[in-house]
Amino acid sequence: MSAPSPAAPAPSPVVVWLRDLIRKPFFWGIVAIVALLLLNVVKDPAYLAITVNPANGNLVGNLIDIMRSSAPVLMIAVGMSLVIATGGIDLSVGSVMAVAGAVSMEFLKYAGDSASIGVAFSALGLALLVSAAVGAFNGFLVAYVGLQPFISTLVMMLAGRGLAKVITSGQNTAASNEPFRWIANGYVLGLPVVFLLALVLVIAAGLVVRRSALGLMIEAIGINPRASRMAGIQPKGLLLTVYILSGLLAGVAGIFSVATVMTVDVTRTGSQMELDAILAVVIGGTSLAGGKFSVGGAAIGALLIATLDKTVLFLGVSSSATPAFKAIVIVVLCLLQSQRVRSWFTSRRASGGPGGGAGTRSAGDPPPSGGGGDGGADPGAHTVSSGDGAAASSPGGAGLASDVEAKEVAA
């Protein structure tokens, strides 16, 4: 469906590349990042300057800061995009971050040895083990017990924070361990280690799911779990794996964020990160209805969030108010994904120019959720709770219905 129109005679490769880029769902995310950076440059012309610290040869600058602070969001955004692709949601990522941070800090505090690499690795392993266990608990409830994803992860979102408080006895535990601190504060080739690590993990995750059939299988579950089972996929085992993966990545994010200051703040570490993750995924063009995901898009979304955080801080707005801005962005994106708003676009287009509604839609539609017009953005079509008669009542119902049908056939 996303084939380029054959009208133009052999355009140059650069034009083709640009045209493909514009059609990518996360193109508007990139535009937003550039716009935010421009806003900062307007306020301070030297904002983008990157200098080399003469003492140790590391790069210093606001862009480097953004890179470093984007690492935790990158991790949870990748995990969340996989979970959302299965038609689920993981609201517990923020609490898992706190749990992972609490486990590692408590361990480092009791281990004592502040220079040992072995101790740092044990702390890492233990924290990741606990995060994976929390993820497995979520996955078990969703896949084998059959609970709604949001309710089982909501329980973990609130109980997980209680767990973190129990682990540290309600204190904000601090510890010292040089190798552990290096994860978040060290540099390799002049760039922050934490960003490089995050990048490696994102690329690894992207390659694993896209170079194997795993990604397709995950999407198949999100489109129709029953059909996927009949096609020979084991939805239960795969769902469990996806939630464990999300827990693990959230654990990594938690380690990243506590290693920066070597203190776990049980009430604030990872607090409201679930919104960041959902926002990153939605910016990346993934429909919350499931059945479709883009690891690259989620990464762009995560970078946008890190930029937004820094910009809000740079413009002097209280950092506790940033959730309000993010909530507005997520509402706008949800609106752009909704059938009603899309049908406004299509009906206007259809009445304006020649050609059917569906045809013009696939030729390149402006909403970020367009994704080459493969009909992936029909929130609620696969969920029991909201699969109501809205399609029938919306004016552009016919075109959309055919789109959905095409998708079902394609699946």
Next chain:
Amino acid sequence: MSAATTMPAPTAPDSVAATPVVTLLKRLQRLVTINPSTLPTAAAIVIFVGMIIFGEIAYGRIVQYSTLSNLLINNAHLIVIAVAMTFVILTGGIDLSVGSVIALSSVAGVMLANSGLPAVLVVVIMLAIGAAMGLFSGVLVRYFNVQPFIATLSMMFLGRGLASLLSTEPERLADDSPIRALGTQIKIIDGPKVNDLVVTPGVLIAVVVVLVAFFLLHRTRTGRTVYAIGGSENSAVLMGLPAPRTKLLVYVVSGTLSGVAAVIYTARLGIAQNITGSGWEMDAIAATVIGGTLLSGGFGYVLGSVIGALVLGLMNVLITRDGGIRPEMTTIITGGILLAFVLLQRVVIRKRE
């Protein structure tokens, strides 16, 4: 937790409450065999009675005027948001924004009251803030088909963010503010020492909310539409019920009642902060689910949610009395109870099918 609390019920025939408990159990048993979907509500009542008996035997001074009236006074706001949540969950939706709406509404209310606005106007504005937030999520759900938990999750963060924009400090309500009158304790029965039966206007408001909600859900066309949407929205539409309108309405009701809870809570405590009410959405969901409302919608009772809220309140009392359980454990225990009841619901649904 649930196993520990249900156990004492059968082992308490020596106490005075034995005969009523036995008859109550028999009646519940009959009700459950007739209609299996009342099982969770029945379980909640058994657990509540069991907790009272267990508390009375283990710690004493539970069945007395002061403890019981404090239970009501301290949980009036929770009862109100549990009722609000019942409306939304009955339609198969969810409202994660109640806690944040309370934060926004109470911070704004206290700041307005301190700036010299008349108390009545402040209360109206507090309710209006709640209604506006509810309307916003309702419009997202009704007109734009956004999943309820995503719409209300955004409202949750929007409310919290707006409250933080207003103030990040604890805002103290002036001592002579008339709003505090809603939190003053009125003695009804003057018992020995401090053992008095007291109520606050806040408790009375909560009782009125419960009664009105009960009437609305069980006796009016709108209420039956709420149940019908939860049962099957398509069927409700085909039957000609005003399903879309009612779907919008439940979120407005939920938002407005969150405003009511904000008024009750602020009047009692006299302090509002941007972090007020964090985690209350889970308490409200837990109260509703414990009270027997199915998360998939269509089945449930307002009075069950009240019992659910009281179970949670009583649990806090028992944890404080016990002293051996750390307060950090409370959220874990609440989460555990919620999970246990959600699992119980799956069993019930399987049985019904």
